[in-house]
Amino acid sequence: MKHTLSVLVEDEAGVLSRIAGLFARRGFNIESLAVGPAEQMGISRITMVVPGDDRVIEQLTKQLYKLINVLKVQNVTEVPCVERELMLIKVNATASTRSEVIELAQIFRARVVDVSEDSLTIEVVGDPGKMVAIVQVLQKFGIREIARTGKISLTRESGVNTEFLKSLEAKLA
Template sequence: MKHTLSVLVEDEAGVLTRIAGLFARRGFNIESLAVGPAEQIGVSRITMVVPGDNRSIEQLTKQLYKLINVLKVQDITEVPCVERELMLIKVNAAASLRSEIVEIVQIFRAKVVDVSEDALTIEVSGDPGKMVAIVQMLNKFGIQEIARTGKIALTRESRVNTEYLKSLAAKV
């Protein structure tokens, strides 16, 4: 199972290296990693997606707390969250196919950020499922390059689980 960890750390040189080293020593692969300033000056939030079972993630969390500069570790996998990613995708776009590509871009509420004679670069932001869906739709045109940020997430203060609500709506 993939777990999403939200880690608050002091914003100091070497913190990310120590965390990555901890994961490497224990044989964990970090599938997604996003780091940026948090709400408090001098604190950064690291959001990472890590495969593992509940027991191994619990052990990993305990090990993270032993590192200096780690302030808070939270496994937010089962907690209602707002999750987003940013992706840039460069797609082959002959003049005859551009309108079809732009139509797909509009459906996904994405935007074209660069145009050349034979390619379009598209910016997409949204939940990870949206990223997979648009890539599937654009594959038939030929994808030249993809750059993704990785998942960022914050827990929902409302505690409303939108994934649960989506599943209810699908049944209706």
């Protein structure tokens, strides 16, 4: 199972390196990683997606807390969250296919951010499932390049679990 960890750290040189080293020493992979300033000056939030069972994640959490600059570790996998990723995708788009590519991008609420004679660069923001879906749809045109951020996540103050609401809506349809 994949777990999403939200880690607050002191914003100091080498913190990310020590965290990555901890994972490497234990032979664990980080599937997604996003780092940026948090709400408080001098604090950064690291959001990472890590494969493993509950026991492994519990052990990693304990190990993370042993690192000097780590302030808080939260496993937000089962907590209602707002999750987003950003992806730039460069797709072949000839004169004959350009309008179809643009139409598909609009269906995904994506934006065309660059145009050339034979390609389009599209910006997509959303949950990881949306990223996979648009890549599959655009595959037939020929994908030249993809750049993705890691997943970022904040817990929902409302406590509303949108995944639960989506499953309920699907049952009613």
